[in-house]
Amino acid sequence: MSAHFAAVRLRSLSELARLDTIAPMSAAADPVRYERSGNAAVITIERPERRNAVDGETAEQLRRGLSRFEQDDGARVLIVTGSEVAFCAGADLKAIETLDIDHPQGPMGFTRAASSKPTIAAISGWCLAGGLEIALWCDLRIAAEGSTFGLFERRWGVPLIDGGTQRLPRVIGMGRALELILSGRPVDAEEALRIGLVNEVVPPGRALARSLELAERLAGFPQETMLADRRAAIEGAGLTFAEGLELEYRLGGPLGEIAARGAARFAGGAGRHGEGA
Secondary structure, three states: OOHHHHHHHHHOOOOOOOEEOOOOOOOOOOOEEEEEEOOEEEEEEOOHHHOOOEOHHHHHHHHHHHHHHHHOOOOOEEEEEOOOOEEEOOEOHHHHHHOOOOOOOOOOOOOOOOOOOOEEEEEOOEEEOHHHHHHHHOOEEEEEOOOEEEOHHHHHOOOOOOOHHHHHHHHHOHHHHHHHHHHOOOEEHHHHHHOOOOOEEEOOOOHHHHHHHHHHHHHOOOHHHHHHHHHHHHHHOOOOHHHHHHHHHHHHHHHHHHHHHHHHHHHOOOOHHHOOO
16 A cells, blocks of 8 residues: 555545555556555556656556456546645656657556546646646546646647647636646646636545545446446537437436336435435
8 A cells, every 4th residue: 555545544544435455556666556445446646756747657557557447346436646745747758758649548548548437536736737637537626725737738848648638628618728728827726626627625635535435425326327427428528419419318218227216216215305415
């Protein structure tokens, strides 16, 4: 278990599910770790000497971590995180030649791949450049107070090729996205919340704990319908409205029996007054 992960667990023991640590993907000094906590899988970038910047080996291990999550039937939600100092400072510009810009899953790891299950970015500290693109890859973003976001690669003439130009406008709107893409200016956690870049801001040291809480909540819902709705929302973003409605019906329509069981539970008194939401 990483020291960072252990520290978070000790601070929040009453709030987190029991930690079931799966053996690391290889040596203890690896830059990426895959661990399990309850229904969540946690991928942690561990290159503190480089503020968790990604080189070729880190990118490859991120891809392996996503593959492991997809094959892990017990893991219903993926959390991607870093340290208290940095979520990820982007590509390691001192090792830029080790990144494979033509990799079908993306130079920074899995940014051109798709997850079949929900994903959360637990962010503390610096979340910059390709690191912000990794966070944007996630469905939800939980940020600690004091975090800083920005597309700082603008300053060095490095292009956004890990999905940032496509995901950022979908998350915060084209006008705000273009401002951040063109200017490369820093955004603090409070502004990130205000413009919709993050979903929630929590006290320092709480990003991972809050993400684990949220993961358990998502894992407790009926999975078939939640995953169908998630897929319809994500895949429908590039379709016409009519095509999106057809996709929604195609994915959700066959789940009528599950919906009927849920409606029967509600009729029987479960979930009243927002309980369980």
